[in-house]
Amino acid sequence: GQQLNQSPQSMFIQEGEDVSMNCTSSSIFNTWLWYKQDPGEGPVLLIALYKAGELTSNGRLTAQFGITRKDSFLNISASIPSDVGIYFCAGRANTNAGKSTFGDGTTLTVKP
Amino acid sequence: DGGITQSPKYLFRKEGQNVTLSCEQNLNHDAMYWYRQDPGQGLRLIYYSQIVNDFQKGDIAEGYSVSREKKESFPLTVTSAQKNPTAFYLCAGGQQGTGELFFGEGSRLTVL
Secondary structure (H helix, E strand, C coil): CCCEEEECCEEEEECCCCEEEEEEECCCCCEEEEEEECCCCCCEEEEEECCCCCEEEECCEEEEECCCCCEEEEEECCCCHHHCEEEEEEEECHHHCCCEEECCCEEEEEEC | CCCEEEECCEEEECCCCCEEEEEEECCCCCEEEEEEECCCCCEEEEEEEEECCEEEECCCCCCEEECCCECCECCEEECCCCCCCCEEEEEEEECCCCCCCEECCCEEEEEC
16 A cells, blocks of 8 residues: 655654654645644644645645655654644545545654 | 544553544545654654545554444444554644644543
8 A cells, every 4th residue: 555654753853943754655735734643632733735836834844745746755844842742644635535644753852 | 612532532442452443524525534643753654535535544553443434424333353542642634635633632542
């Protein structure tokens, strides 16, 4: 099946720093999605991308849909302690009849 | 309150027992999904349903069963055939066109 490589696996940063994480795929996706999961909770959708090259922001978060349609990145600017959690990318191909493939997640720790 | 409601949040069972996890939604989503999450890993798709009375196997369906008798409900049964059932189970709903998923809070199953 399709696989997503998400990196880095974990990040330890100081409050106020910017963060960047990305996902790459061996196959093309038509939709890229980024989710955040707090401990013991379900993931929450942060940003959805539908067009190659699209750049979308949600507050301090910015995500881009790669031109090749095989990658996406998420940036967080000026991190704060509540940014702590696991960030997942997910890709969806129209041929998958609604199924999304998830990356393994990036665990973010923010030191005050 | 609305959204995706999973119950129970925590469940302990003895090996060899079947267990059913509940998932209810009031978002009028056509599609519903069950994912399994293990520590340090991404979400793996167990089963999904795009319409009432129909469902498809995901990537790790062995040892699990589902039903979709009502649009609002998509229960998951973890059978005794599942070799390693201890995990965090996440239910999600979504509309077909967007690929955006809305998750419940999860059910943590521990098999003793």
